[in-house]
Amino acid sequence: MEKLKKYVSVEDEDHFYHQGAVELLIFNFLLILTILTIWLFKNHRFRFLHETGGAMLYGLVMGLIIRYVTKSPDVESGTVYECEKLKSGPTTLLINITNQVYEYQYKREISQHNVNGHQGNTMLQKQMTFDPSIFFNILLPPIIFHAGYSLKKRHFFRNLGSILTYAFLGTAISCIVIGLIMYGFVKAMVHIGQLKQWEFHFTDCLFFGSLMSATDPVTVLAIFHELNVDTDLYTLLFGESVLNDAVAIVLTHSISIYSPKENPNAFDAAAFFQSVGNFLGIFAGSFAMGSSYAVVTALLTKFTKLCEFPMLETGLFFLLSWSAFLSAEAAGLTGIVAVLFCGVTQAHYTYNNLSADSKMRTKQLFEFMNFLAENVIFCYMGLALFTFQNHIFNPLFIFGALVAVFVARASNIYPLSFLLNLGRKQKIPRTFQHMMMFSGLRGAVAFALAIRDTDSQPKQMMFTTALLMVFFTVWVFGGGTTPMLTWLQIRVGVDPDEDLKTRAASQSAPNMDKNTTKAESAWLFRIWYGFDHNNIYVPDQEDFLEDRLFFF
Amino acid sequence: MEKLKKYVSVEDEDHFYHQGAVELLIFNFLLILTILTIWLFKNHRFRFLHETGGAMLYGLVMGLIIRYVTKSPDVESGTVYECEKLKSGPTTLLINITNQVYEYQYKREISQHNVNGHQGNTMLQKQMTFDPSIFFNILLPPIIFHAGYSLKKRHFFRNLGSILTYAFLGTAISCIVIGLIMYGFVKAMVHIGQLKQWEFHFTDCLFFGSLMSATDPVTVLAIFHELNVDTDLYTLLFGESVLNDAVAIVLTHSISIYSPKENPNAFDAAAFFQSVGNFLGIFAGSFAMGSSYAVVTALLTKFTKLCEFPMLETGLFFLLSWSAFLSAEAAGLTGIVAVLFCGVTQAHYTYNNLSADSKMRTKQLFEFMNFLAENVIFCYMGLALFTFQNHIFNPLFIFGALVAVFVARASNIYPLSFLLNLGRKQKIPRTFQHMMMFSGLRGAVAFALAIRDTDSQPKQMMFTTALLMVFFTVWVFGGGTTPMLTWLQIRVGVDPDEDLKTRAASQSAPNMDKNTTKAESAWLFRIWYGFDHNNIYVPDQEDFLEDRLFFF
Helix, strand or coil: CHHHHHHHHHHHHHHHHHHHHHHHHHHHHHHHHHHHHHHHHHHCCCCCCCHHHHHHHHHHHHHHHHHHCCCCCCCHHHCEEECCCCCCCCCEEEEEECCEEEEEEEEEEECHHHHHHCCCCHHHHHHCCCCCHHHHHHHHHHHHHHHHHCCCHHHHHHCHHHHHHHHHHHHHHHHHHHHHHHHHHHHHHHHCCCCCHHHCCHHHHHHHHHHCCCECCHHHHHHHHHHCCCHHHHHHHHHHHHHHHHHHHHHHHHHHHHCCCCCCCCCCHHHHHHHHHHHHHHHHHHHHHHHHHHHHHHHHHHHHCHHHCHHHHHHHHHHHHHHHHHHHHHCCCCHHHHHHHHHHHHHHHHHHHCCHHHHHHHHHHHHHHHHHHHHHHHHHHHHHHHHCCCCCCCHHHHHHHHHHHHHHHHHHHHHHHHHHHHHCCCCCCHHHHHHHHHCCCECHHHHHHHHCCCCCHHHHHHHHHHHHHHHHHHHHHHHCHHHHHHHHCCCCCCCHHHHHHHHHHHHHCCCHHHHHHHHHHCHHHHHHHHHHHHHHCCCCHHHHHHHHHCCC | CHHHHHHHHHHHHHHHHHHHHHHHHHHHHHHHHHHHHHHHHHHCCCCCCCHHHHHHHHHHHHHHHHHHCCCCCCHHHHCEEECCCCCCCCCEEEEEECCEEEEEEEEEEECHHHHHHCCCCHHHHHHCCCCCHHHHHHHHHHHHHHHHHCCCHHHHHHCHHHHHHHHHHHHHHHHHHHHHHHHHHHHHHHHCCCCCHHHCCHHHHHHHHHHCCCECCHHHHHHHHHHCCCHHHHHHHHHHHHHHHHHHHHHHHHHHHHCCCCCCCCCCHHHHHHHHHHHHHHHHHHHHHHHHHHHHHHHHHHHHCHHHCHHHHHHHHHHHHHHHHHHHHHCCCCHHHHHHHHHHHHHHHHHHHCCHHHHHHHHHHHHHHHHHHHHHHHHHHHHHHHHCCCCCCCHHHHHHHHHHHHHHHHHHHHHHHHHHHHHCCCCCCHHHHHHHHHCCCECHHHHHHHHCCCCCHHHHHHHHHHHHHHHHHHHHHHHCHHHHHHHHCCCCCCCHHHHHHHHHHHHHCCCHHHHHHHHHHCHHHHHHHHHHHHHHCCCCHHHHHHHHHCCC
16 A cells, blocks of 8 residues: 555656656747747848847747646645644645655745635646746856856946946936836825725835846847947946846845835835945945955966866866855855856956866856846746736836836936036947937846745736836837937947057047056056956956056 | 734745755865866876766765764754645645645655654755756756767767677676676575565566666776777777666666566566566657757758857757757656767767857867766765765675676676677777776766665665765776776777778778678668768768778
8 A cells, every 4th residue: 555655656756747847848949949030030130029039929929828728727736725733834844644754845925815816727827937046046147147257348447437327326216216106106006096005115116116227138239249339338238237237136135125124114214224234235245255256266277277177177167156156145145246246357367367278168158058048038038928827917007117117217327427428538429328228128137036026916016017018128129229220320330349449549649648647647456457467367468457547 | 913924934935045055055165176186186197086086075075074063953844744634745735824825845755764763854864965856857968968979970880789789788687687686685684684575576676786787987988088098998888888878777767667566576577578668668769759859950950051150059959959858758758868869869960060169069068067967966976975864774785786786797798798709800809808897887877766766765775785886886996997907908098080090991901892892782871871961961971981881
């Protein structure tokens, strides 16, 4: 008897596992379709649908099929059991069922209305939903690391001041503006009876603001890259989107750890400074964690001469970069931010110590991981629209979000550009500002932040809205990039290296003395350079000085 | 009140997640240490400890630390709850605890003695044990695919007949011999009262025989590669170990699906033919699945001219190869076998259609995945010796396994070599036979097969024994490879391509007519060649004919 049951349970497990294989196969199939479609589009120079848009479209179609074509789930799985002895949900549950002990692992809390209302749909929900933590721990890190690692150092440092302004100040402005506008809409919805007062607090609105502030112009940047759009514009947009993800993630985290403690409606001065303090602490800690792992990698690759064995070198590089992420998470900091700055520092220091073979290996490895992860996320977003069970579509809230996102983007780009132009020698032209305004797409990070918590009804409404905003911005603005570039008459076909050289030459010719003085006065960079030179790597001197010269 | 509880549960989840990060960090740390050690050894040309041996050693030390240094787990987690309403363990359990519904996922069945005997150790067990399916679904596929993909075609086909004989016939012999010897030992143990009669059936012994028949001479092959040992010996050993994994996996599967159905002690003729039938069906199905995915990849890369976009090409290659694995698993076949033949076929067909960039990308990608996965597995094996909770060390059984493994290896290599030498023009010398006998190391596949099922006491005893056999063979035989090569006076420093050419020249010079006749009579290969040429790819004619000529 006992024997028999064991085989039954093994078969159950097999069934469970086969289902997993089928799910992964569906994803593989969608990704293969996406790749073939991208090829078709690229081959015909058709730029209205980017690969991410295509992935989303296929995901959507597959979601529709899964939802309406597959047979309805079995009834049994919706049953709720009572356990009087337990006081709270432990992470591991040992249950004695007819004299056999089974181990169960905690998965999540289910809100009551979910169980009673949609009984029987649990199966579908289980069928096609990842654990949200997969986004944060597996799919996002390679994307963010790749962004940091592939950063074009020279152009980045040349515009660093502006990029930091947009990323920090701009994201904060965007978060607050979205929060305020959404709070207005929520108040109005309460007034007309669409929402209950207690459901939506100001901190929830700020939370929504912070998650919707993570821009992801992957579609736009891909087209910029293909058309060789003006390097300054490319760098500003790329740099902003990279750092802005980090800021938005830490901001969301600071707001969410603040909210439960006190009265959530009174967001007073003390609370504000506490959030700012949290933000700065977590950001600085993650930054330090990420860059110190990269410095360790640089030192190891410098002193061990590991470059004779490219495989070991690549392995070490990969593991130490991943460790930066894990250490930050284990220490309660933000892994994504750590991995971003780890990528930037690896590119600055370690890259120069690597063998030619490892340079290519690491670049290609992270490029490939980025490609796969990005397409999986966009594919999954398409799938989620029909397979996620707890969508709450609220037209007014969605309309409010649309308005808020655009007002927030405008009050980020235009005022900050004006302020920056006061100080910049090379002004940011109006057309660039319009293009940056237009490129405020939402993507992987906003989605990942929204799916992290879908327990309560406000959070579910936010998730649905965020998902729709991603669809809308990727398809409409992503598709409109090429026409917009033509309309704004932004120059394309620029060779980035040539551009830099000619500009540097034309700048240094008339005011040679001024430049020399500036270089000599930049003592901080001289110390930095001296430190790098003596301790971490031997940079190409010309290269380095050029970086530093163009700091602002 | 409800609010408060929710935040508590979020914190629980955070804690749970942080622990996951710490676990992964420990693994990363071990792998980084391993890489640095390997570098040190390679730098000093110290060949007694291979990287896999080093990884195992570090895992062992870390396992000791985790076991004896970390603080004892909390008491709560060992409590077993009763649920009278349930009749069997469902995959998803919804439990109502103080008016809040929690979802729990089925993890595994725990044998009774485990819960009562080692109460409180559950925490440790959870702390450092992967889900065994991770080995089969994540770590093993890249290793096996890489083995197929990196196969040196020419040398492989030249020795195909011998390799197939060792892999199929040899593994079957090994399985049966180990099974019989172990059955003898088990009978003896029952006689002296160390075991109860009913615990260990003949099918269990055969199961142990099949899993211990998977050889993994990764250590030996790495040294062969480094020293450029005779190509024929390298190819024989490499080819045997690659195919033999596939045979052992399918064999284990056929035996395990046979055993529950009938009286497990009577392994009669009908049962034998049923097992052989299962084996052939699963093997042929998996082979067909794997190679057809590779042919699809070849056709797609031929007709789409995807080679203009190396990233898309690499992505497609990766996804289709992975799909071969998943489809086989979803269809109830053996994914590992499918992925092996997929790799072989990809190397034969698709590789020729890829762009130069993709050729390198795919090679390096799979090489890297293989490197990481292999070291993770060996590291984990070291860790498992101290952290796995249900070890059953039975000295007599372990001694029996040691004897059985060596007798089985001898009755595989020597008789089959004798038979093969009757037909081979290029005989397998005595020294090669001794070296092959010596290279019967056990590794990742044997371990993965053993850890798959550790529910019952016999299975736990088998797992412990298999683990110790891996340790013993990898350290003792792996470390003894270089002295053994010197002792047997096997030639080293051979350039494989040169070797092939000179031998082909010396062979074709005296008996030109014979060779031409042989080539003309090989009509099957001419058809194959014509088909490949017209439909799938344009092979280098000379290359192709050479492969076929050396079929036996």
